[in-house]
Amino acid sequence: MVYLRAKAFKRKKGAKPKIYYYLVEARREKGKVQQKVIRYLGTAETINSDYKELSDLRAKHNPKS
Numbered sequence: 001m002v003y004l005r006a007k008a009f010k011r012k013k014g015a016k017p018k019i020y021y022y023l024v025e026a027r028r029e030k031g032k033v034q035q036k037v038i039r040y041l042g043t044a045e046t047i048n049s050d051y052k053e054l055s056d057l058r059a060k061h062n063p064k065s
Contacts, residue, residue, distance in 0.1 A: 001026050002038065018043060 005024045008017040021041040026033055041047055 004041075005035070021047065 002023065002025050005022045006019050007022065008019050010017040020043055022037050023039040023041060024035045025038050026035055028034070042050075
């Protein structure tokens with residue numbers, strides 16, 4: 001089973017934690033669930049900027065009629 005995992009990481013005491021997203025696969029090995037990271041997706045900011053760039057490219061190459 002493949003799903004999205006969010007992992008919070010805090011750098012400094014009192015700082016707001018930054019959330020990183022991963023695409024992970026869950027499977028059973030020796031009776032225990034093990035997660036394998038398939039792909040690192042980045043932070044919410046990088047995911048949003050990548051999505052915006054892709055949507056801009058799509059609009060440029062596929063203009064609405």
